[in-house]
Amino acid sequence: MSSTRYNYGTAMLAAFEYLLEKYPEVFVIGQGLWSPWYVGNSMTDLDKKFGAHRVIDTPVSESACTGAAVGAALAGMKPIVVHPRMDFMLYAMDAVVNQAAKWSHMVGGQASPGLTIRSIINRGGEQGAQHSQALHAWFAHVPGLRVVMPATVADARDLLIASVLCPDPVMFIDDRWLYDLEDDLPPVVERSLALEGPRCVRQGHDVTLVGSSYSTRLAIEAADLLEQQGVSAEVIDLRVINPLDPAAIVTSVEKTGRLLVVDGSWSPCGIAGEVIASVVERVAPGVLKKSPARITLPFAPAPTARVLEQAYYPTAATVVSQAGKLMDKVC
Amino acid sequence: MNNNWSLGHLPDPAQNQQAIDVTELDAAFILTQLKMMLRIRHAERCLAGGRRDGLIGGPVHLGVGQEAVAVGVAAELRKTDRVFGTHRSHAHVLSMGSSLHRLFAEILGRDTGLSRGMGGSMHLWDQPNGFYGSVPIVSGTVPLAVGVALAAKMQGGGDVGVAYLGDGAMEEGVVHESLNLARMLKAPAIFVCENNLFASHMHISLRQPKESTARFAAANDIPYEIVDGNDVVKVRTAAARLISQARAGQGPGFLEAVTYRWYGHVDWREDIDVGVKRSAVDVGAWRKRDPIARLVAGLQAQGLFDEQRLAVMEAEIAVEVAEAWKQAQADAYPPLSALTSRVFVSAGGVQ
Numbered sequence: 136m137s138s139t140r141y142n143y144g145t146a147m148l149a150a151f152e153y154l155l156e157k158y159p160e161v162f163v164i165g166q167g168l169w170s171p172w173y174v175g176n177s178m179t180d181l182d183k184k185f186g187a188h189r190v191i192d193t194p195v196s197e198s199a200c201t202g203a204a205v206g207a208a209l210a211g212m213k214p215i216v217v218h219p220r221m222d223f224m225l226y227a228m229d230a231v232v233n234q235a236a237k238w239s240h241m242v243g244g245q246a247s248p249g250l251t252i253r254s255i256i257n258r259g260g261e262q263g264a265q266h267s268q269a270l271h272a273w274f275a276h277v278p279g280l281r282v283v284m285p286a287t288v289a290d291a292r293d294l295l296i297a298s299v300l301c302p303d304p305v306m307f308i309d310d311r312w313l314y315d316l317e318d319d320l321p322p323v324v325e326r327s328l329a330l331e332g333p334r335c336v337r338q339g340h341d342v343t344l345v346g347s348s349y350s351t352r353l354a355i356e357a358a359d360l361l362e363q364q365g366v367s368a369e370v371i372d373l374r375v376i377n378p379l380d381p382a383a384i385v386t387s388v389e390k391t392g393r394l395l396v397v398d399g400s401w402s403p404c405g406i407a408g409e410v411i412a413s414v415v416e417r418v419a420p421g422v423l424k425k426s427p428a429r430i431t432l433p434f435a436p437a438p439t440a441r442v443l444e445q446a447y448y449p450t451a452a453t454v455v456s457q458a459g460k461l462m463d464k465v466c
Numbered sequence: 467m468n469n470n471w472s473l474g475h476l477p478d479p480a481q482n483q484q485a486i487d488v489t490e491l492d493a494a495f496i497l498t499q500l501k502m503m504l505r506i507r508h509a510e511r512c513l514a515g516g517r518r519d520g521l522i523g524g525p526v527h528l529g530v531g532q533e534a535v536a537v538g539v540a541a542e543l544r545k546t547d548r549v550f551g552t553h554r555s556h557a558h559v560l561s562m563g564s565s566l567h568r569l570f571a572e573i574l575g576r577d578t579g580l581s582r583g584m585g586g587s588m589h590l591w592d593q594p595n596g597f598y599g600s601v602p603i604v605s606g607t608v609p610l611a612v613g614v615a616l617a618a619k620m621q622g623g624g625d626v627g628v629a630y631l632g633d634g635a636m637e638e639g640v641v642h643e644s645l646n647l648a649r650m651l652k653a654p655a656i657f658v659c660e661n662n663l664f665a666s667h668m669h670i671s672l673r674q675p676k677e678s679t680a681r682f683a684a685a686n687d688i689p690y691e692i693v694d695g696n697d698v699v700k701v702r703t704a705a706a707r708l709i710s711q712a713r714a715g716q717g718p719g720f721l722e723a724v725t726y727r728w729y730g731h732v733d734w735r736e737d738i739d740v741g742v743k744r745s746a747v748d749v750g751a752w753r754k755r756d757p758i759a760r761l762v763a764g765l766q767a768q769g770l771f772d773e774q775r776l777a778v779m780e781a782e783i784a785v786e787v788a789e790a791w792k793q794a795q796a797d798a799y800p801p802l803s804a805l806t807s808r809v810f811v812s813a814g815g816v817q
Contacts, residue, residue, distance in 0.1 A: 199643030206613020242591035243582025244808035
C-alpha cells in the first residue's frame, strides 16, 4: 500500500479534504477560516478548493456559530465548528454543554447533533493566561460528549475523520505544539469513533507512562531517555478521554506496578487524577509497587514572561526525573 | 415602526379587545385555527390542574392567553420546516400537529411521550412534525434555529428555521449574535418574539429601555413585523410575508407578537403582585383581550359560527383532552436502562 508523508497539521488538512470531497453534508464554520495564519497549515486553501459556502469564515460570534452548528447537525448536516483557541470557545459553553451534549438523552435518543467541535490548544510564545488553556478535562466531565485528543500524525487525520462521521457530538482537541510532527500514512480507512480508545504506543515493563496529545509526546521522549538509563517505560496514549476506557492502562499497570500520568493542564479534578483513580479502583491491592504520580501544570494561569513560561510547562526531563523516583533511581 | 420603539397601543389591554376581522377569509381554515387554539387552551388547563393536584412532578410553563401566536405562525409552516421552542412551548408543539396524548405522556414522564419520557414539559421533541425541540435555557435554541435555517439553505428545499423566543431572551447576548449571523449568512431563519411583557416576574420596562424588541431586528438589517399577538389573523398575515421572503432566499425575518400570559411564570398560579407590575387589574383586562373569544366574535359577526357550535366544539375537545390525559396516565415509565442508554447514539465501546 502506498503511503504519503504528512505532518500533524497537513494530516488534518487531508482529513478535511477527504471529508469535504466525499460527504456533501460536511461543512466547516468558524473564525479565521479564510485566513492563512489562524489554524497553522491544517486548513490551507480549503475555502478556495471547496467554496466559501462550505468553508465559512464568520462574525466574531463563538456562541452563535457553535449553536448554529448544533442546529445544522440536527437537520442532517455534518458540521465542523472551529475554535482556533480553546480560550475563546468559552463563550460557546451553552451550545456545547447544555445543548449538544444533552440533546440525545433529553429527547430519548430520537435525535443527536453529530457535529464536531474542533478546538485548538495554542500556547507558549508569551501569550499568557487567556491564549494558553487546555481545558479538555472540563469536557471529559460531561456525559454526551466524545472528547478526542490526537497525539500522532495518523490520529490527527483518522480521528478527525472518525469524529466527523460519528453521530454523537465530538470535541476534537488538537495541539499547535504537535504540528511539525511527521509520519508516513497509508490511505484513509474510516473508523467508528466509539471503538477507539487508549492504546499502548511503546512497550515496556518497569513503569507505565500515560499521556494525551502533546503529553504523550513528552512521555515517548522520556521513555527513550529512560531506556538509556536502564528503565523500561511503557507508554499509553489516551486518544479518547470521554468516555474513558481504562482497560489498556490497567493491563499495563498490572504488568509494571508503577503509574505516572502526564497532563498538560491543572491537577485538581483533572484527567491525570481521573486516570489514577480509574486504575486504583480496578487493580488488586498489592499490584502497585509505588504510589501513582502525576505531572501537571502549576495551579496558576499561564504566565507571559519567558523565564516563568519556561518553568510553567513540563518537559521530557521532568517526566524522566519523576519516573526515576518511582524506580528509586536518580534519572 | 417608529424611532421611539414604542409599541403604541399594543401593550394596552383596554385596547384591541374588538372582534377579529375574518371577512373574505377561508372560513373552514379559520375554524381549524379556532379549534387548535381551543385544544391548546383546554390542554394547558388540564396541565394546570394536573400540576396543582400533584400528578405532574416537574414545572410546567403555561401559555394560556398566547395561543394565537403559535397557531398563526404554524399556519404558514410545513412539516419539513424546523421549529425550535422555549420553556413555554406546549402551544408551539401542538400547533405543528403533535399528539395531545404524547405531549401529556411526556409531561408525566412516560416512555410513550414525545421525548420518550426523558424531557418533561421543558424538553419537547417532535421532529417528524417539524418541531426540532424546546429547552428551558433562555435563548438556548435561538442559534440552533439559525443552524437549521443555514442547513435548509444548503439543502435547497426552501424550508425555514423558526426560533420562538420571549422578550426576556432578547436580553441574552447570543440572540444578538444569532440575528447578525443569520443576516450575514442570509439564512432563512424566522425569529418569533412573543413579547408578553414579562420575563418571569419582571416587567419589560424594568429590563429594557424600549418596549419593542424589533429594534434589534432593525439594528441587524432584518425585515420585521410588529403585531397584536392576540389576533391570529394578523399574526398569520405578518408571518406569511416574512416566511415567503425567507423561502425565496431573501434571508431572515423577525416577528414581534405582543401578547400576555394569564398564568404566572410557572405552574398554575396567576402570580398576581408577587413580582413587579403584574396586577389583578391587568390580568383581568388581558382576559378580555382573549384571542379565542375575539376570534369567536369575529366568526359570529360574519354568521359563520354561533354559541351552539362553540359548545359542541368545546365539548368534543374536552373529551379528546380527557381521554388523552387518562391514556397518558396509564402509560409505562421509561425502563431503568434509559438512565444511561440514551446518552450516546453511536454503538460500541464504553458508554
